[in-house]
Amino acid sequence: MVALQTLIDGLILGGVFSLAAVGFSLIFGVLGIVNLTHGIFVVAGAYIALLLWSGLGLDPLVGIPVIMVVLFATGYVYQRTIIQWATERATVVASLLVTFGVALVMRNILQLIFSSDIRSISPSYSFVSFSLGDLRIDAVRVAGLTTSLVLLTVLTLFLSRTSFGRMIRATAQQPLAAGLSGINVPHVYGLTFALGAAFAGASGAVIGIVAPFSPATEAIWTLNAFVVVVLGGVGSPAGALLGGLLLGVINTMTAQYIGPSFTNATMFLVLVLMLLVRPQGLMGNAFGESR
Amino acid sequence: MRPLSLKPLLALVVGVAAVAVFTGLPAILPPFYIRVLQVFFFSAGLALSWGLLGGFAGYWSFGHTAFIGIGGFTAALVSSHLLGGGGTGWGMVVTVGAGGLVAALFALVLAYPLLRLRGIYFAIAMLGVGEVFSELSSSIDWIGGGLGLTLPAGTDLDIAPEVFYYYVFLVLMVAILLISAATKLSRFGYGLMSIREDEDTARMLGVPTERYKIQAFVLSAFLVGTLGAVYAYSLGYFSTPSLFRVDFSLNMIVHNMIGGIGTIAGPVIGAAIMVFLTNVVLGSFLSVHLLLTGALVVLIVLLAPTGLLGLAARLWQRDPPEEEPTSPTRERERRLTNEPAE
Numbered sequence: 125m126v127a128l129q130t131l132i133d134g135l136i137l138g139g140v141f142s143l144a145a146v147g148f149s150l151i152f153g154v155l156g157i158v159n160l161t162h163g164i165f166v167v168a169g170a171y172i173a174l175l176l177w178s179g180l181g182l183d184p185l186v187g188i189p190v191i192m193v194v195l196f197a198t199g200y201v202y203q204r205t206i207i208q209w210a211t212e213r214a215t216v217v218a219s220l221l222v223t224f225g226v227a228l229v230m231r232n233i234l235q236l237i238f239s240s241d242i243r244s245i246s247p248s249y250s251f252v253s254f255s256l257g258d259l260r261i262d263a264v265r266v267a268g269l270t271t272s273l274v275l276l277t278v279l280t281l282f283l284s285r286t287s288f289g290r291m292i293r294a295t296a297q298q299p300l301a302a303g304l305s306g307i308n309v310p311h312v313y314g315l316t317f318a319l320g321a322a323f324a325g326a327s328g329a330v331i332g333i334v335a336p337f338s339p340a341t342e343a344i345w346t347l348n349a350f351v352v353v354v355l356g357g358v359g360s361p362a363g364a365l366l367g368g369l370l371l372g373v374i375n376t377m378t379a380q381y382i383g384p385s386f387t388n389a390t391m392f393l394v395l396v397l398m399l400l401v402r403p404q405g406l407m408g409n410a411f412g413e414s415r
Numbered sequence: 416m417r418p419l420s421l422k423p424l425l426a427l428v429v430g431v432a433a434v435a436v437f438t439g440l441p442a443i444l445p446p447f448y449i450r451v452l453q454v455f456f457f458s459a460g461l462a463l464s465w466g467l468l469g470g471f472a473g474y475w476s477f478g479h480t481a482f483i484g485i486g487g488f489t490a491a492l493v494s495s496h497l498l499g500g501g502g503t504g505w506g507m508v509v510t511v512g513a514g515g516l517v518a519a520l521f522a523l524v525l526a527y528p529l530l531r532l533r534g535i536y537f538a539i540a541m542l543g544v545g546e547v548f549s550e551l552s553s554s555i556d557w558i559g560g561g562l563g564l565t566l567p568a569g570t571d572l573d574i575a576p577e578v579f580y581y582y583v584f585l586v587l588m589v590a591i592l593l594i595s596a597a598t599k600l601s602r603f604g605y606g607l608m609s610i611r612e613d614e615d616t617a618r619m620l621g622v623p624t625e626r627y628k629i630q631a632f633v634l635s636a637f638l639v640g641t642l643g644a645v646y647a648y649s650l651g652y653f654s655t656p657s658l659f660r661v662d663f664s665l666n667m668i669v670h671n672m673i674g675g676i677g678t679i680a681g682p683v684i685g686a687a688i689m690v691f692l693t694n695v696v697l698g699s700f701l702s703v704h705l706l707l708t709g710a711l712v713v714l715i716v717l718l719a720p721t722g723l724l725g726l727a728a729r730l731w732q733r734d735p736p737e738e739e740p741t742s743p744t745r746e747r748e749r750r751l752t753n754e755p756a757e
Contacts, residue, residue: 158535206713214720220535221672222716224665228709236702343661347546350539389550392543399540400528 125258130380131373136265138372139365140334143272144327144345145352146279146364147320153359154296154316157207160223162349163342164230165195165321169328170245170337171238177245184245184329185271191329192322199321202226204314227342234339245332268330275326279319280361292316296359351395357405366406430592437585441578449577455690456584457646461663462670462682463591464638468631469668470677471604473611474530477538478545479639480663484560485521486514486640487647487658488552491564500567507569511644518640519633526629533614542664549659560655569648580649587645588683591638596679598634607631608677669708673715675722684723 148162172191173184182190210222252263283289295302295312303309331337331345348371356367371391378390398405441449461479469475490510494502502510525544532540552560570579598604606627609617618624647653670689674681689711697707719726 158539206717209717214716218672218716218720220538221668222713225709225712225716228705228712230709232703232706232709235705347542354539383554385550385554389547389554392547395543396528396540399532399536403532403536 126380129259130376132259132261133265134373134376135369136261136269136372137334137376138369139269139272140327140330140368141348141352141371142361142365142368143275143330144324145349145356145368146276146361147323147327148346148349149353149356149359149361149364150279150323151317151320152353154292155203155207155313157211157219157223158350159317159320160220160346161202161227161230162320162324163344163346164227164234165199165324166328166331166345167234167337167339167342168198168230169195169325170332171234171243171328172325173329173332174243174245177247183247184332185267188271188275188326188329191325195325196318196322198318200314200318202321203317204310207317208310208313227346231339231342234342238339240338240340242336242338243332244336247333250333264333268334271330272327275323276361276365279323283361288315292319348391351391354395354398354403354405357407360407363405363407370406434585434589438582441581446575446577449581451690451694453577453581453584453649454694455687456581456588457642458666458670458690459683459686460584460588460591460642461639461667462674462686463588463595463679464635464642465667466671466677466682467595467598467607467635467638468628470671470682471599471607471611472628472631474533474628474632475538475668476541476635476664477668478541478543478664479635479667480659480661481541481545481548482518482522482636482639483643483646483660483663484545484548484552484655484658485518486511486643487653488514488558488560488564489517489640490514490644490647491566491653492558494566495564503567503569503571506567507648510566511641511648514644514647515637515641518643519637522633522636523629526632530625530628530632545659545661545664549655552659553655560659563652563654564647565652566648566650568651569645576649580645583645584642584649587642591642592679592683594634594638598631599679603627603630611677669712669715672712672722673719675724678722678724681722681724688723 144166147165148159151157151159151162169191172194173187176182176187176190177184206222206226207219210219247264249263249267253260254263255261283292291302291307291312292315294305295307295309295316299309302312328337352364352367352371354367355370356365357363374390374394375387378387382390437452440452444452461483465476465479490502490513493510493513494500494506498506498510529537529540529544552558554561568576569583572579598607606617606622606624609620609622610624610628614624643658647658650657666686666689670685671682672685673688674683674685692711693704693708697704700707715722721729
């Protein structure tokens, strides 16, 4: 029974991990950039949700569109300026350092604005939970999981069905050929980055209601996203979902059976093993055919 | 680095003069500046050790602080379990040596799996390694990083502790500087640099890439472990967060980038600038410390991607900066994303 409860908790947590990682995965898959600012987008989303909730009384899940618009705009500007400059002038590894530097700046700014205190958002349904037999499930977590799944489905459909999604996939596969076919590649890079940022922000709203957050937690979300991508594979929402669910289960199982202070250690052990055994992730690279 | 190999005499004169000045400085400096210089020697030593693998071979480790921790914890455990709380004088040589050796041993074990990864994947795997060792050191009761460990004073001579560690770190930094320079000019060093430029080609041309990478990794870990053990001594009492610090890992990279990656003088210059800036100039702006460090990192990557040495060379136009790897962009991208060759 405990095992089943742990498994379900893990899957629910994993759904949130998936949403938090999908933007990172998209940016990594299309632009080839490991965006260490990712956690900042997540935490920024959570803080915007907090502001909307405390200022206007807007439910965090209802506020998601607003958050996504704000982060979409921020992400586009950020990519077209700093990140584009860095990749043009230096190597891709240097972009790792630039995003790290920006993450430090932003974390400090968030600390100055919101203080380092650990915050959380508790809407009316926070303490509601229902039971299935002996299993206990919190309402917020179900709401969070549902939101995650809906958003991941939307992104999947967007990438596979719309013409803009096709542009993104084409650019990921062959930037040069895409450019020759009339696609404005820098613009698509900017929009893809913006899309990744928007989904990170949306996940921040979900995280705000299921888990406490502070500016310093951004590092955890960046690392989580990386692990999810390594587990599931680069570039596809399905890979992020699989990786996220796995990570969630690994997390709760470790906490239950080994000890709560070993979750990160297990996570990285799995990460390193996975990199060695199957570096392309379980689902492979969604844009892999021609890379 | 071309300037050093072309002007070895100049480098020697500057080096000897600098060592002479640094040897005499504690007599006239107030304790605060002795400590700042001590931090500078420590940071420069770390940056140089990181550069053996990151600068020469192009394998950027984002988790080298793991070896600082392993070195420090080993020294303290050897002191308390084997020396009965001793470890002063010659005992310190034993504990610090043990710290370096255990760090090297761990590196040897990690090297086989980890050095198969390239680019970003190696960087992140090392970040993970740092995290795992950090958590284990605080969660395993036998190690005791959660509660903290103590080390005795390093010496029983009648000398102020900051002056004693000043000299220890100075000696270590000079030793590491010489090791780096010797490596850079050796066959081994050229092998490492060929790995950085194009590992597959290097291997095809008969460079024992696997062995060289492992040797560089183990040497780098040994030096960082030694520095970490001495750093633990200089703290006296330490716990997991005082040694396993992500900012240590980051600083090693930043100091290299500021000065110039793959050079000998670069990491030292980078460490000097950053330590002076963060300890002396920005000492009173603690709340925006992260912001300023981050902004500086961004500026350097954008304005001087080859570091200050590269920038200086470009400005003076005397020694053109070292060319970027000449491999085609696609080739480089493939390496960075760790995908198998077509």
